[in-house]
Amino acid sequence: MPFKPYESRFKAGQLLAEHVINKDSALGDQLKENSDKFFCFAIPNGGVPVAEGFSKKLNINYDLLIVRKIKIPYNTEAGFGSITTDGTVLINKPLLNRLNLTDIDVNNSINMTKREIKERLKLYNKESKLEKIIEQNVKERNIFMMDDGLASGFTMLASIKMVKKYEPKKIFVAVPTAPLSTIKIIQKEVDDIFCPNIRDVMRFAVADAYKNWYDVPESEVLEIITKSSFYFKKIKEK
Numbered sequence: 001m002p003f004k005p006y007e008s009r010f011k012a013g014q015l016l017a018e019h020v021i022n023k024d025s026a027l028g029d030q031l032k033e034n035s036d037k038f039f040c041f042a043i044p045n046g047g048v049p050v051a052e053g054f055s056k057k058l059n060i061n062y063d064l065l066i067v068r069k070i071k072i073p074y075n076t077e078a079g080f081g082s083i084t085t086d087g088t089v090l091i092n093k094p095l096l097n098r099l100n101l102t103d104i105d106v107n108n109s110i111n112m113t114k115r116e117i118k119e120r121l122k123l124y125n126k127e128s129k130l131e132k133i134i135e136q137n138v139k140e141r142n143i144f145m146m147d148d149g150l151a152s153g154f155t156m157l158a159s160i161k162m163v164k165k166y167e168p169k170k171i172f173v174a175v176p177t178a179p180l181s182t183i184k185i186i187q188k189e190v191d192d193i194f195c196p197n198i199r200d201v202m203r204f205a206v207a208d209a210y211k212n213w214y215d216v217p218e219s220e221v222l223e224i225i226t227k228s229s230f231y232f233k234k235i236k237e238k
Contacts, residue, residue, distance in 0.1 A: 003196075003209075006209055006211065009049035009050045010052060012053065013050040016053075016175070016194065016196065019194055019196045020194045024194075035060045039141050039143055040061065040144040040145075041144070041159065042064055042065065043064075043065055043145075043155060044124075045216035045218060046216050049216065061137075061230050061232050063232035064124055064221075065084070066085050066126070067083065067158050067162075068113045068116050070113045071112070073105055079154070080092050080096045080099060084159060084161075085162075090161060123218060137232065140167065142168070142170045142171075143169075143171050143172065144172050144173075144174050145190075148210075150179070151179070160186075160190060171190045172190060172191055173186055173190050176195070176196060176197060177199070178197075179198070180198050
């Protein structure tokens with residue numbers, strides 16, 4: 001059956017949840033029996049509506065895992081690595097070697113990315129007790145890592161590297177779409193990867209998997225997590 005583009009990121013998250021259950025029935029049974037043993041991290045901004053649909057379908061909680069790409073100075077739409085909130089840095093060395101950037105260029109880009117992360121933490125009210133909260137949600141739990149899709153996968157790899165520090169029981173990556181080449185890289189780092197739309201193509205764009213693609217604004221992320229019954233911050237304040 002040919003793939004039908006997702007109607008929205010939220011709908012993609014719901015279909016992704018069904019895909020997890022269909023692909024791994026034993027894992028699906030565990031989710032139904034004891035959802036508290038599972039937790040989800042969404043990479044903002046696009047991963048948040050996906051995680052909301054996914055978490056609502058499976059009745060599990062999620063939080064934001066803020067990670068930013070290290071932008072190429074002359075092409076800020078692209079990056080040569082990623083940084084997470086705890087300072088985990090992952091560099092795409094083969095790409096960086098081809099860019100002919102100076103050490104000053106690289107350091108400036110890294111420092112700018114760190115400033116962006118601080119701004120995001122402030123925006124989402126995550127400046128205090130962040131490490132303790134992450135450890136509480138990760139240690140000895142089954143973790144789903146989510147985004148609206150993967151391209152090179154470096155942002156997800158940096159996120160996985162960070163989460164592993166907090167001793168999860170297992171790590172699963174769940175994304176609506178990704179190229180086969182990236183799937184092969186990611187699956188070496190996690191217990192399993194769930195992706196309903198894997199494409200073996202030379203040119204790949206996450207946007208191609210969606211009927212109505214747009215860059216999710218921060219205002220939409222804030223609206224989703226404020227109204228959500230599954231977002232971690234909301235639950236903690238009850």
